[in-house]
Amino acid sequence: MEPILELKNVSKIFGAGTAHEVPAVRDVSLQVMPGDSVGIVGESGCGKSTVARMVTKLTDITSGEIWFDGENITRIGEKETRNVYRKIQMVFQDPYSVFSPRMQVGTFLEEGLVHFGICSRPEARKQAAEWMERVELSPELMERLPHQLSGGQLQRVVIARAISIRPKLIILDEATSALDVSVQKQVLKLLVRLQKELNLTYLFIGHDLAVVRSLCERIAVMYAGQIVEVFDSEDLGHNTGHPYTQKLLGSVFSIHDRNQKEIQLETLSMEDSGYEKQGCVYQKRCPHATEKCRTEQPVMEACGTPHRIACWHPLCGGHHH
Numbered sequence: 001m002e003p004i005l006e007l008k009n010v011s012k013i014f015g016a017g018t019a020h021e022v023p024a025v026r027d028v029s030l031q032v033m034p035g036d037s038v039g040i041v042g043e044s045g046c047g048k049s050t051v052a053r054m055v056t057k058l059t060d061i062t063s064g065e066i067w068f069d070g071e072n073i074t075r076i077g078e079k080e081t082r083n084v085y086r087k088i089q090m091v092f093q094d095p096y097s098v099f100s101p102r103m104q105v106g107t108f109l110e111e112g113l114v115h116f117g118i119c120s121r122p123e124a125r126k127q128a129a130e131w132m133e134r135v136e137l138s139p140e141l142m143e144r145l146p147h148q149l150s151g152g153q154l155q156r157v158v159i160a161r162a163i164s165i166r167p168k169l170i171i172l173d174e175a176t177s178a179l180d181v182s183v184q185k186q187v188l189k190l191l192v193r194l195q196k197e198l199n200l201t202y203l204f205i206g207h208d209l210a211v212v213r214s215l216c217e218r219i220a221v222m223y224a225g226q227i228v229e230v231f232d233s234e235d236l237g238h239n240t241g242h243p244y245t246q247k248l249l250g251s252v253f254s255i256h257d258r259n260q261k262e263i264q265l266e267t268l269s270m271e272d273s274g275y276e277k278q279g280c281v282y283q284k285r286c287p288h289a290t291e292k293c294r295t296e297q298p299v300m301e302a303c304g305t306p307h308r309i310a311c312w313h314p315l316c317g318g319h320h321h
């Protein structure tokens, strides 16, 4: 089976050649197979959205290649880009930004179906109503305007539209992050159910490991523009080894721990950004860093498929020397 999406050593440097270079994404390689749900997790500023934006051509690529559906889409023109767009749908954090304020939400669904040639206009109303039900919304809501729905309801409509177009890949960038916890859980459940029923392929981006784990079968952990570990979701904790993964995991448990007030993830600042010229990206914050970590960059090494790790001293032991 061929991956539906493959990133090969992809980098993005904002302001390349200027005094203010930001190496937002560095040498990222990742595969998404059809039917997969892959998560990218990492703290604010680590480059997650930039990855998504390069895949969807909202940002150009500094180096590396992106392959989609068997085709190298790294440097395709405008017309082909449009063709790719219908096969990749994105869901962002803020559903209100997707709608025109005066368009009924039902019309929003119908337009998608007609525009992408899924059905004729007379048929679209009926199909739109079916999609509303699939995402557990009453078709009566179709006549409402966006501001007359809650954020959670509106995000369900956005998801319905994304799926109704029958894309080969759905990228969800912090798609549930703005929702309150109980609503977030319901929407995640919905996404899991739809994936199973319709054999969808997800690339799910988030900063919260607990959330990403609840949806994804495979997880890539990003730090300062690099993927530092990739693993099967079910191996998290007992068979993962990057100190940064461990740290993220610590903050997952703390959510459920009332006595522990907060282990919040810090936000990357430029001084402590991990944009190291030499050695490991995580060296400054890593409790296990040695001289080697400061001078030699750990390469991403396979240690049993699909587990890959870039660390000189992994906690799961034994892979590096």
Ligand SMILES: Nc1ncnc2c1ncn2[C@@H]1O[C@H](COP(=O)(O)OP(=O)(O)OP(=O)(O)O)[C@@H](O)[C@H]1O
Pocket: 014, 015, 022, 024, 042, 043, 044, 045, 046, 047, 048, 049, 050, 051, 207
């Ligand atoms: N257009 C731009 N020009 C310059 N720098 C940018 C641009 N877009 C993003 N960056 C920088 O690239 C880095 C990665 O940003 P990105 O939005 O990909 O992070 P993220 O992981 O999605 O963060 P968040 O969780 O906050 O959404 C950040 O340092 C950001 O400031």
Ligand SMILES: [Mg+2]
Pocket: 048, 049, 050, 173, 174
């Ligand atoms: Mg982002």
